Amino acid sequence: MTKLRLAIVGAGPAGIYAADILLKTERAFDVSIDLFEQLPAPYGLVRYGVAPDHPRIKGIITALREVLDSGDIRLFGNVRFGEDITLDDLKKHYNAVIFSTGAIRDTALEIPGIDAEGSYGAADFVSWFDGHPDVPREWPLDAASVAVIGNGNVALDITRMLAKHADDLLPTEIPENVYEGLKASPVTDVHVFGRRGPAQVKFTPLELRELGELRDVDMVVYDEDFDYDEASKAAIASNKQVMVIDRVLQSWRKRPGANNAGGEASRRLHLHFWAKPVELKTDADGRVSSFVYERTRPNAEGGVEGTGELREVPIQALYRAVGYFGSPLPGVPFDERHGVIPNREGQVLHPDSNEPVPGVYATGWIKRGPVGLIGHTKSDAMETVRHLVNDAGQWWQPEDPSEESVVALLAERGVRWTDLDGWHRLDEHEIALGAPHERARIKVVPRDEMVRVSRGE
Structure with a gap:
C-alpha cells in the first residue's frame, strides 16, 4: 500500500482543514501529515487576525483544536519556510506539499x-x-x-x-x-x-x-x-x-x-x-x-x-482596510498582480507554461485571495485535496520519507521548534495568566517567551 507523506505549510484554518479533509477522504493509501507554522502557536488569523472581543468567531479554535488533538497530525511551530526548511528539503522527505500561508499584507x-x-x-x-x-x-x-x-x-x-x-x-x-x-x-x-x-x-x-x-x-x-x-x-x-x-x-x-x-x-x-x-x-x-x-x-x-x-x-x-494581499514564498510560483500562488483548483501552475507543478498545491487565501469566510475555506480545501489524491502518479519520490528525518534535520540546524504538546503548555499558561483577573487569557507576546514556555524551558 502506498503511503502519502504530506507537508502543509501554514497552520491556520486553511491548513488544518486540508489535513482533516485528507484524513477523512476515501483513499487507497495511508497518510502521514506534518504541519509547519512560522509562529510558535497554531490557528493563524483566528488567533492573530480576529479582534479580541469576538469570542464567537474565536470559537472556531475549538473545532481546529479537535483536529490537531486527533493524534494524526504533527505540528512543527516556530519554523520559517525558506529559512529553517526549504522546498528542496520538503522534496527530500515528503511526497507533496500544500501551501496555506494566507494573506497578511495590506x-x-x-x-x-x-x-x-x-x-x-x-x-x-x-x-x-x-x-x-x-x-x-x-x-x-x-x-x-x-x-x-x-x-x-x-x-x-x-x-x-x-x-x-x-x-x-x-x-x-x-x-x-x-x-x-x-x-x-x-x-x-x-x-x-x-x-x-x-x-x-x-x-x-x-x-x-x-x-x-x-x-x-x-x-x-x-x-x-x-x-x-x-x-x-x-x-x-x-x-x-x-x-x-x-x-x-x-x-x-x-x-x-x-x-x-x-x-x-x-x-x-x-x-x-x-x-x-x-x-x-x-x-x-x-x-x-x-x-x-x-x-x-x-x-x-x-x-x-x-x-x-x-x-x-x-x-x-x-x-x-481595503483588503489583504499574499506574500511570495521562496522557490514557489507567485502572481505579483493578484497576490496569490498561481493555481488551477489548488494545483500550483508554472507561470510560463501554465502546466501543474508536480507535488505542489495551495489552499486558502494564498490560493484564491482574501475573500470568503470559514465555510469557503473548507470547500476550498476539499477541492485541493481531491486533486492531491488523484495526482498520486505525480507525487515526489523522496530520498528519506521517514518521520524521524525531519526532526533530525531541524535539530541539526538548531531550530527551536514547538510541537503540539508545547502549544498545550502555552495555551494553559495563557489561560492561567488571565484567571486571577477574570479574563479569558492573557496572551504571551514575545516570540522567545512563547518558545520558552512551549518547550518547557
Whole structure:
C-alpha cells in the first residue's frame, strides 16, 4: 500500500482543514501529515487576525483544536519556510506539499499622501492589538480624530477597537500593552468611509449591529446617504442580509446623535457612504492632517461614478482596510498582480507554461485571495485535496520519507521548534495568566517567551 507523506505549510484554518479533509477522504493509501507554522502557536488569523472581543468567531479554535488533538497530525511551530526548511528539503522527505500561508499584507491604496506619518495599514494594527510576536509592542494612539477606509468586517474590527473604551475590553484576551495603549488614547471621533452606498457594504449584519452597542459611543449616520436608487431598493427587498443591514442603519438614523446632531456620548462613530478617497493631506511636519474624498453616486452599470464634489475631514490618523494581499514564498510560483500562488483548483501552475507543478498545491487565501469566510475555506480545501489524491502518479519520490528525518534535520540546524504538546503548555499558561483577573487569557507576546514556555524551558 502506498503511503502519502504530506507537508502543509501554514497552520491556520486553511491548513488544518486540508489535513482533516485528507484524513477523512476515501483513499487507497495511508497518510502521514506534518504541519509547519512560522509562529510558535497554531490557528493563524483566528488567533492573530480576529479582534479580541469576538469570542464567537474565536470559537472556531475549538473545532481546529479537535483536529490537531486527533493524534494524526504533527505540528512543527516556530519554523520559517525558506529559512529553517526549504522546498528542496520538503522534496527530500515528503511526497507533496500544500501551501496555506494566507494573506497578511495590506493591499495598497494609491492616493497622494498615503505614506504620510499617521497613515497605517489594517494588517499591522490588527497584528498589534492581537499580540502578534513579530510587530512592535507600541502603537502611536495619539489622534483625536481618525479615518478608517473600507466597508468590510476588518474595517469594522478596527473601528470598534479604536472607538470602544479600553475597560470594556478587559474580559477578553487583550494583551496588557494593548489595553494600556488604548486606555490612553485621546480619540473622540472615528470616521468610516466607503465608496458605495449603505445597500452595497460588505459588513455582516452581526458585526454591524455590535458596532451600535458600544458603551458611550454615538452612532452618526447622514440622511443624504439614504436616498436609495432602484438597484439599492431591489437589493434590500431581495436579499435578507442587506435588508437586516438596512434595518440596523435606519434605526441609527433615529438616534439623538445622528446627522452629527450632537449626542451625549464622549465618542462619536461616523459612517460616510458614497465617499471615494482622493488625497491625504499633511501638516508642515509631514503628519496626516485631513482626508479629502469625492462624493460618488450610482452609475448605470451597478457601480459608482464621481460627482466632482470634494469634501475634506480634519483627522490626525488614517487606517486603510481595503483588503489583504499574499506574500511570495521562496522557490514557489507567485502572481505579483493578484497576490496569490498561481493555481488551477489548488494545483500550483508554472507561470510560463501554465502546466501543474508536480507535488505542489495551495489552499486558502494564498490560493484564491482574501475573500470568503470559514465555510469557503473548507470547500476550498476539499477541492485541493481531491486533486492531491488523484495526482498520486505525480507525487515526489523522496530520498528519506521517514518521520524521524525531519526532526533530525531541524535539530541539526538548531531550530527551536514547538510541537503540539508545547502549544498545550502555552495555551494553559495563557489561560492561567488571565484567571486571577477574570479574563479569558492573557496572551504571551514575545516570540522567545512563547518558545520558552512551549518547550518547557
